[in-house]
Amino acid sequence: MASLKLNLRAAALIGSLLIGASPALAEAVLHRGNAGEPQTLDQHHTSINIEAFILKDLYEGLTIYDASAKIVPGVAETWELSDDGTVYTFKLRADAKWSDGSPVTAEDFVFSFRRVEDPKTAAGYANILFPIKNAEKVNKGELPTDQLGVKAIDEKTVEITLERPTPFFLELLAHQTALPVSKASVEKNGADFVKPGVMVSNGAFTLQAHVPNDSLTVVKNANYWDAANVKLDKVVFYPIDDQAASVRRFEAKEMDLVYNFSADQIDRLRTSYGEQVHVSPSLATYYYAFDTRQEPYSDVRVRQALSMAVDRDFLAKEIYAGSQLPAYSMVPPGIESYGEPSKAEFGTLSQLDREDKAIALMKEAGYGEGGKPLDIELRYNTNPNHERVATAVADMWKNTFGAKVSLVNLDVSSHYAYLQEGGKFNVARAGWQADYADAENFLALSVGSNKTFNYGHFENAEFDGLMKKSYDEQDPAARSKLMHEAEALLMKEQPIAPLLTQADLWLVASRVKGWADNAPNEHLSKFLSIAE
Numbered sequence: 398m399a400s401l402k403l404n405l406r407a408a409a410l411i412g413s414l415l416i417g418a419s420p421a422l423a424e425a426v427l428h429r430g431n432a433g434e435p436q437t438l439d440q441h442h443t444s445i446n447i448e449a450f451i452l453k454d455l456y457e458g459l460t461i462y463d464a465s466a467k468i469v470p471g472v473a474e475t476w477e478l479s480d481d482g483t484v485y486t487f488k489l490r491a492d493a494k495w496s497d498g499s500p501v502t503a504e505d506f507v508f509s510f511r512r513v514e515d516p517k518t519a520a521g522y523a524n525i526l527f528p529i530k531n532a533e534k535v536n537k538g539e540l541p542t543d544q545l546g547v548k549a550i551d552e553k554t555v556e557i558t559l560e561r562p563t564p565f566f567l568e569l570l571a572h573q574t575a576l577p578v579s580k581a582s583v584e585k586n587g588a589d590f591v592k593p594g595v596m597v598s599n600g601a602f603t604l605q606a607h608v609p610n611d612s613l614t615v616v617k618n619a620n621y622w623d624a625a626n627v628k629l630d631k632v633v634f635y636p637i638d639d640q641a642a643s644v645r646r647f648e649a650k651e652m653d654l655v656y657n658f659s660a661d662q663i664d665r666l667r668t669s670y671g672e673q674v675h676v677s678p679s680l681a682t683y684y685y686a687f688d689t690r691q692e693p694y695s696d697v698r699v700r701q702a703l704s705m706a707v708d709r710d711f712l713a714k715e716i717y718a719g720s721q722l723p724a725y726s727m728v729p730p731g732i733e734s735y736g737e738p739s740k741a742e743f744g745t746l747s748q749l750d751r752e753d754k755a756i757a758l759m760k761e762a763g764y765g766e767g768g769k770p771l772d773i774e775l776r777y778n779t780n781p782n783h784e785r786v787a788t789a790v791a792d793m794w795k796n797t798f799g800a801k802v803s804l805v806n807l808d809v810s811s812h813y814a815y816l817q818e819g820g821k822f823n824v825a826r827a828g829w830q831a832d833y834a835d836a837e838n839f840l841a842l843s844v845g846s847n848k849t850f851n852y853g854h855f856e857n858a859e860f861d862g863l864m865k866k867s868y869d870e871q872d873p874a875a876r877s878k879l880m881h882e883a884e885a886l887l888m889k890e891q892p893i894a895p896l897l898t899q900a901d902l903w904l905v906a907s908r909v910k911g912w913a914d915n916a917p918n919e920h921l922s923k924f925l926s927i928a929e
Contacts, residue, residue, distance in 0.1 A: 424630040425927045427909070430643045430655040433778075433809035434610050434636040438591040440576040441513050441520045444849070445813060446830060446918065447656075449573040451634055454615055454922045455598040456576035459487050459506070459555070460567050464924040466915035468567050472501055472577070472599065473555070482562030483530075489553040494620040495579050496596075496603045503549035508580040510557075511535075511542040521817055521849035522574040524841070525832060528563040562871065564734070568833035571919075601627045601923035610636060615922075628911075628926035638808060640781050647904045653927070655904035659781045660717040666904065673905055676720045677914035680729050680831035681899035682839065683721065685775075685790075686852040688822050689892050693771070694853070697890055698762040703773075703824070704894035705743050705755035706797040707790055713897060716785045720902065724895040727843075728836045728884055731916065735836040735877055739884035741891070752797055765798035773802045777826035778812035786896070787826065816852040825852060828899065830918060836880045840864060843887055855892035 435448040443452060453461070461471035470476075473487035493501040513520045514535040527533045530546025546558035559566065569575060582590045582597040589595050596604045601623070602615035613634040617627055635652060637643045640659040644666070646652045658666070666674045687694040687703070694700060709723035725744030728735060743751050759765040775791060777783040784806065791802035807815065816825055829850075832838050841847060844864050845856045863883035870876040887893070901918045911925045 423929075425628060426631045426633065427629050427922060427925060427927060428652045428654070429632060429634050429922070430646070430652045430904075431613075431634045431636050432643075432656045432780075433638045435613075436810040436814055438596070438604070438607075439588075440573050440578065441509075441518055441522075443573045444521050444817065445809065447636070447809065450656075450920070451613060451615070452573045452576055453600065453919075454602045454632060455596070455600045455604060456578075457600045457621075458570050458572075458575045458577065460570045461921065462571050462915075462917060462919035464911055464913045464915075464921070466913075466917045466919045468571060471571070483559045485557045485559075485566070486550070487555040487557070489555065490622050491553065492622045493599065494622065495582075495599050496618050496620050497579075497582075498620050499579075499581065499597075500552070501577065501599050502552050503555040504552075505577050505580050506555045507547050507549050508583075509577040510547045510575075511545050512578065512583070513574060514545055515542050520574065522572075524847060524849070525569055525572055525574050528559050528561070528566055528569065530558040530560050532560075561868070564873075565833040565835045572832050601921070602629075602632060605631075612636075623923070627923050629922055632922045638779050644904070647906070650906070653906040653909050656901075657780070657782075658902050658904055660720050660902060661781075661785075663718045663720060663902070670904070673907055675901075675903040675905055675912075675914055677901045677903065677916070677918070678731070679899055679901045679916050679918050680731055680834060681828060681901070681918075682724055682727055682729050682895050683786075683826075683828050683897040683899050684724075684727065685894045685896060686816075686825050686827050687892055687894070688825075689853045689855050691821065691823075693762065693764050693769075694823065696762050698758045699764060700891040700894070701743075702755040702758040702762070702798070703794065704741070704891045705751040705758075706793050707894065707896060708748050708793060709896055710748065712786055712789060716782065716789060717897065720900045721897040724898045725888070726884060727887060727893060727895050728839045728880075729831075729898045732831075732834050732836055734834070734873060735880065738836070739881045739888060741888040741895075755797060759798050765800065771798055771800035773800050774805055774823045775802055775826075776805045776807070776812065776815075776822050776824070778809040779806045780809075783826055817849050819848075819854075822852075827852060827893075830899070831916075834917070836877070836884070837864075837867065840880055840883055840887065843892060853892045855890070857886070857890060860886050860890070 431447050433447045440452050457471045459473040460468050463469045472493045474490045476487045514532050516538045523536045531544045534540040535545050548556050550556050579597040593604050593606050601621050603618045605616045606614040616631050643655045644658050647655045687700050689695050713721050713723050725740040726738035728738040764771050775787050777787045787804050794800040842850045843855050845861050863879050867876050867879040905912050908928050910928050
């Protein structure tokens, strides 16, 4: 009998120890809603932020954004800049390793930057690194890749020479396009280097699994130089573009983060979840692009008229519940080096006056009531907010011009792939969030040579000339003046119709720690933790 009591006591003690130990043994897992399926996990073919959120967890560039979106050292522990502002020398961390345990070397970065600019790669975002010496010429096939201004001084020293001083270059290096690839892995595996079980990465996490349209799982990288300070064991990304479903999963505590919930839910969600609802102003513009390759959108009067007829105040207040602001410029306010953007002249008119002027312009162009019929196909990426905007704009165009508007929507990856591959359209919804805090990032979208992001194929020699001069101008004030002139011309021509200055909408569960709202919308999982 005594031995039975002893065994029971021992069992109880062991059980209590196990119960007490279970929280410490439990995995720290973050469940991230990601608003859509990534087109690619190849950083040199990436273009949208839902890909960047994943890639920046998997890989680390020379610089990174910290939790508050300040540029801080990444793989590069230190750097020096030459007196003339054109040569950066980066010292890589001695303990920087790939997930297979091999060292991250200067040659990996040389290989990666050459791969981005190699025309055979066909990287849609190659232009973001054009400040590097010879990058544009290499990308156009005018020079071999070994003429790119990036070289390995030794195993842990990278030297990058620029065409001209570029004040925002350290921000460019934190962009997903500048993330390194493992030279050894790419040469061995080719296009398969992006697959689970094959991918070799150097970030805080490694790719464990990817089930398209279901989930993508990354786990803590034991070989990451700062692994001791990474508090999450696993991050699961859910590519859900159904905003209502995302909110339901947040409310059921199945997801900790939800990106881009439906704006009409802000008041309800704030009532229920208070500070877990985040509306963060960002350097981002919501706009419609016109396909200038075909009539009637090749006619500036038609583009101006369609843009004028859109009641931006209605969109901002009624559809986005005041979480976004009416926009009459492509460059959003808040860029210190640029100041107040150059707005479309009609932005100063009342909406009724705009509509009267729009009707007159459309009549002059020979379209609308009394002229040729306006049959408009309006494309947007699947999202309730975008659908509500498109429906409202279709009604505005119908009521103003008697236009017949049909709506076409695709998932986010397919929508942008179609536009980037040159597919023809009438009007298409797009959005642009700053890759770096400089007006050039927004204006460069409409340069004629930008084959990836100039969706409407706008060609204007005067605009291109002003932008070229701005690249060559060293004086900040003179450079800003040239870009203001370029934006004023862009707003007169209206190949794009800016509609809203955006805010990022996030639901952040109270158990998530380390979160900080910031304008660039940078939220690396390495800075987050879970508190049960």
